[in-house]
Amino acid sequence: GDSVTQMEGPVTLSEEAFLTINCTYTATGYPSLFWYVQYPGEGLQLLLKATKADDKGSNKGFEATYRKETTSFHLEKGSVQVSDSAVYFCALSLGSSASKIIFGSGTRLSIRP
Amino acid sequence: GAVVSQHPSWVICKSGTSVKIECRSLDFQATTMFWYRQFPKQSLMLMATSNEGSKATYEQGVEKDKFLINHASLTLSTLTVTSAHPEDSSFYICSASGAGGETQYFGPGTRLLVL
Numbered sequence: 001g002d003s004v005t006q007m008e009g010p011v012t013l014s015e016e017a018f019l020t021i022n023c024t025y026t027a028t029g030y031p032s033l034f035w036y037v038q039y040p041g042e043g044l045q046l047l048l049k050a051t052k053a054d055d056k057g058s059n060k061g062f063e064a065t066y067r068k069e070t071t072s073f074h075l076e077k078g079s080v081q082v083s084d085s086a087v088y089f090c091a092l093s094l095g096s097s098a099s100k101i102i103f104g105s106g107t108r109l110s111i112r113p
Numbered sequence: 114g115a116v117v118s119q120h121p122s123w124v125i126c127k128s129g130t131s132v133k134i135e136c137r138s139l140d141f142q143a144t145t146m147f148w149y150r151q152f153p154k155q156s157l158m159l160m161a162t163s164n165e166g167s168k169a170t171y172e173q174g175v176e177k178d179k180f181l182i183n184h185a186s187l188t189l190s191t192l193t194v195t196s197a198h199p200e201d202s203s204f205y206i207c208s209a210s211g212a213g214g215e216t217q218y219f220g221p222g223t224r225l226l227v228l
Contacts, residue, residue: 101157
């Protein structure tokens with residue numbers, strides 16, 4: 001069945017470090033791919049999305065490219081900040097984001113000052 | 114941005130009792146609401162999808178008589194865990210999308226502990 005696998009956390013980095021959180025997926029059809037972020041005490045927020053192969057989603061300095069050949073959607077940021085500390089979820093949907101969403105297990109990111 | 118609230122944020126109850134969790138869209142009309150369940154260090158698992166004024170659609174393996182969902186208005190959906198047992202202890206998260214259907218907005222979640 002359809003699934004999302006992302007790297008286990010927690011991930012701890014120093015401020016201004018380069019971030020990569022790996023995400024791979026298995027899906028029938030052509031999914032849309034998402035990264036959601038959950039800051040402490042808040043609900044999940046859509047961080048970025050890509051709806052077709054080779055699309056790049058970007059927001060707040062984060063980027064992820066939809067790679068069909070490797071079924072991946074890795075999240076990257078060139079220079080992380082303390083305020084980026086949160087849990088990050090990779091997800092897919094076979095429709096729009098208002099359709100059923102399948103989530104990865106989440107990766108907790110902590111940034112040291 | 115659109116805001117979704119949940120109440121309560123956490124609840125402790127005795128085994129055998131029923132618990133109701135509310136999900137509200139505060140500044141938009143939610144034509145579709147989703148209920149998820151999350152176990153520690155695991156993914157969010159979709160339990161059911163509800164459209165305002167109609168019966169919820171449950172995912173395979175989710176007991177509809179155990180988890181009652183009501184979406185009676187465009188701003189409120191409720192999840193009632195009936196005759197709760199310790200194995201129902203979990204983190205329950207709702208989300209909502211408007212008529213445009215492009216984005217799901219998530220609530221902060223409700224932590225349920227059944228003793």
